[in-house]
Amino acid sequence: MMLVYNKSIDVNHTILRLSALSMELDGKEVEKDRLRILDFILAHPVHISKMNLGKDMVKERNLFKSFENNYQNYSGNNLFEIMNPVQDMAISYLENIGVISFKKDKNRFFIDCKKVSPEVKEVITMEINSLSSQAINFIRNHLVNMNLVGKGGLKSASNLIGCKYDAI
Numbered sequence: 823m824m825l826v827y828n829k830s831i832d833v834n835h836t837i838l839r840l841s842a843l844s845m846e847l848d849g850k851e852v853e854k855d856r857l858r859i860l861d862f863i864l865a866h867p868v869h870i871s872k873m874n875l876g877k878d879m880v881k882e883r884n885l886f887k888s889f890e891n892n893y894q895n896y897s898g899n900n901l902f903e904i905m906n907p908v909q910d911m912a913i914s915y916l917e918n919i920g921v922i923s924f925k926k927d928k929n930r931f932f933i934d935c936k937k938v939s940p941e942v943k944e945v946i947t948m949e950i951n952s953l954s955s956q957a958i959n960f961i962r963n964h965l966v967n968m969n970l971v972g973k974g975g976l977k978s979a980s981n982l983i984g985c986k987y988d989a990i
Contacts, residue, residue: 829952830865830905836912839864841938842946842953844921846962848935851928856970858909859980860961862902867957869898873979875964882964885956902982 829835839861847857863869868889875883913931916922920937924930938946945951969975977983 830862830901831908833908833911833915835865835952836861836905836908837915838942838945839953840909840912840916841921841935841942842958843961844916844933844935844938845943845946846958846966847933849933850966851925851930851932853930853970854913855983856976857913857931858902858906859976859982860965861909862898862905862982863961863965863980864953864957865905866898866901867954867960869980869982870957870960872898872981874981875979876974879964882960886960889954899982 840857843857843860843864866889867886868891870886871883871889873883913922917924919939921934922931923934925932946953965976968979971977
């Protein structure tokens with residue numbers, strides 16, 4: 823029997839990923855679904871190659887096929903749902919330390935990366951760590967400001983969350 827570590831269901835790695843995302847989303851108000859999708863993509867950069875992002879993105883998207891891992895044979899949708907409680911724990915922790923605050927009136931999270939500890943920031947900015955700098959750059963350049971809902975929105979493009987009945 824072989825045990826395989828899956829960082830996507832490790833709460834500590836999820837905190838690291840969400841902290842890295844907070845540096846890209848600093849000062850923004852973010853929907854929980856967007857945060858969850860971006861976290862999944864950061865945990866599994868190969869998913870970018872499977873996203874429906876239009877013909878102009880094919881070349882850039884295909885670069886992420888190199889992240890394929892034979893030991894991580896999973897259904898993206900199932901793993902995305904399995905990650906939900908782990909993401910909730912990580913979000914709760916980041917709320918407790920002030921990185922994330924829930925704005926009830928807007929039903930969004932406000933991100934303040936100044937509250938990320940210097941030690942975590944140091945790990946995130948190290949040249950070699952468990953986060954893909956290519957995925958972070960792709961998220962920053964293409965996904966952070968993408969609409970969440972609607973045709974061509976992040977939910978539809980990622981195909982991780984049902985979006986058929988979303989109001990635009």
